[in-house]
Amino acid sequence: MSEAVDLLINARWIVPVEPRDAVLADHAVAIRGGRIVDLLGQDEARTRYVADEVVELPRHLLIPGLVNLHTHAAMSLLRGIADDLPLMRWLEEAIWPAESRHVSAAFVRDGTLLAAAEMIRGGITTCSDMYFHPEAAAEAFAAAGMRAVVGAVVLEFPTSYASDPEDYLRKGLAARDRWQGHPRLGFSIAPHAPYTVSDDSFHQVQTLADELGLPIHVHIHETAQEIADSLAVHGCRPLARLARLGVLGSNLIGVHAVHLDEADIELLARHGCSVAHCPTSNMKLASGIAPVPRLLAAGVPVGLGTDGAASNNRLDLLQEMRHAALLAKVGSLDATAVPAHAALRMATLGGARALGMDDRIGSIEKGKCADLCALDLSAPQCRPCFDPVSHLVYVCGRENVSHVWIDGETRVDKGVSLLHINDTELLRLVSMWQTKLGN
Template identity: 50%
Template sequence: MTTSAAPLDLLLLPTWLVPVEPAGVVLKEHGLGIRDGCIAFIGPRAAALKLAAKEVRELPGMLLSPGLVNAHGHAAMSLFRGLADDLPLMTWLEKHIWPAEAKWVDEAFVRDGTNLAIAEQLKGGITCFCDMYFYPKVASDCVHNSGMRAQIAMPILDFPIPGASSADEALRQAIELFGDLKHHPRIKIAFGPHAPYTVSDANLEKIRVVAEELDATIHMHVHETAFEVQQAVEQTGERPLARLGRLGLLGPRFQAVHMTQISEDDLALLIESNTSVIHCPESNLKLASGFCPVERLWQAGVNVAIGTDGAASNNDLDLLGETRTAAMLAKAVAGSATALDAHRALRMATLNGARAMGLESQIGSLEVGKAADMVAFDLSGLAQQPIYDPVSQLIYATGRDCVKHLWVAGKPLLDDRQLTRMDEQQLTATAIAWGQRISGHSE
């Protein structure tokens, strides 16, 4: 159906249209119309061609889906990509990443690293991402200028961080930024207590109160490793998730990132509180952090989204590749080849991420009235043939190099694989210059 008789701004005619909602549906030879940045029409090609449209684009051999949603990452850490590989999590953090951050991270670092990450994500089919890093005001400026959509989480720790001398200052900055961007159409500010082992009960209480008042989301690393959970139990007699539940943080606005360790009590808490879990399989694999039991969570009704984590621990921001890894890993962990099938994997990378961020009424599926955040994947290549189920082919046989076009709120940010608002050569040169500076001073 179409919402009014006014001409469409753009009519897209792909070979396959995968709305994600309703689940498991593939529409062949359908059209999608956009007006004022929103989806105004979805229907058969014949009906679509009868509509007035300012522009019509044929997308032969392409699958049109909702834009991918990267539900966890540290965008500016792209400039630390490959800096300290093949190390355990705490060694990686304490001996390499935290010292490098103390030395190098300033507003210029965050600006250049975030722009690099935005460009990489757009070229990989990601229309919305969650960022949790220092100088969030700088990151939000980058998102604003790029045309992308994002949730920006202000990191809060018990000790000073780049850009904030205390937890109270970080919280104050987050509240201020939340107020400044409250009506921004594409940016949502969240609170990002780093992890249970870096934030005290007192500071978590403050965050909970403010988040409740503002109806804001909370984004936090939780149960990333067995060591984290074991240490907490030894020191306090309480598992970190149980502690967060006791403090009243869990709920539909809470995003628990990693969750590789889940007991029966943890699962009951997640279900009861309607907390979302953000799964980061490749980072967890690379740092040997453990396996999130995705199928178990899904069957229990927990909302599971997917994130790449930062490029310093992944080492790419390739959500399509991440989703393939998630689907494969889910099968191995569950001991079942039917676990996390291709259609559910795509849902995890789109609508579930939107739901975790509280954006499911705006993005995550192709439905009339929602924002036109979409990506066209080219499935016409040799390596994608023959095509029996285009969604299976997308998840299991397609790489991010097949991303052809991308729109956010109806605006083209990637056209025929070319960024429309960002200078790829300049971004590459800037990243190389940072790498030379950092490596030259770290020997």
């Protein structure tokens, strides 16, 4: 007797990510109650399951939903406001002044809605965010139906959002309390960086993260100047300082991690830390090339992040996969470094593991949430196709994304967004903020 399911997706190729390097031809995914109940051949699926809805993807590649391990979603409203500058000039001369004048709960809510729409259309179903007004960001992610880990940012200096580290933490944790129990939203504690957070504040962050079981999301070793300044002020490199403070652990996500020596990599590996690799942002800000092959060889979990749209300028994880693979090759002078399957793994299960969510997302396995992305490989520029995963990383762009599901709910159908906010409304919001930011 056939078993009832909500949705059956038949695809030309399915790459489940786990087991590693598998490519399944002419398989199907059965979904019920937002969860994956089976992954099997299409002929068997037709006899075993009767579905309320059947989606046929005869020329498509089906992968897990992509996980954006590091972004500043609301900064979509600052896209292109200050380009072609090194990191500290970019921050001090352009970004921080603009933020001090304009960032508010409304700015964050609207900017996050814009970012969520962009990410979902590109197959990103989960992101790890870091910005001010996390309660407004959570509201926007919830409205978009997107899975997100919202960072409670911590800084040493006052902003329009908070007055001091205690105020940042108090407001961030209050937002966490208000959204606790939401099925798609979680929180992290997000100290901005070692050069903007004191030892005392890091102690507070570590204590709270341990007590509440939260990830710590922090920029680390992004530029050579950061290393030099830490040596001058603290007498050690930033990662060594965090190790001394007891902050390093399996819940720490180190963002960028570009300038690492062997001792730094050993610290990350020994403490079980993860790295959010942001290749496009690192290139655009001339920060350098992260030693991803050495990190992976040492057993350090690596996921991919877009960073914010102000420093990328796209929230496009397909682009990040391509850049991660190519930068690893040119940086190591090894053409075998970070092959296509490894890049996809970083963009899915790698990010999920860093967030402590690999039991729910990151691969197409029974029992996991039905967060899925399909790409149409029928266009002439995608043909011939000898290896769909190679095409995914080296050929496809987000324009190839045809379908996106989150918890089995359709968010993109045949390339058309089904979000509650349409393009007309998004453009109205963007136009309003562009006028304000331009004054």
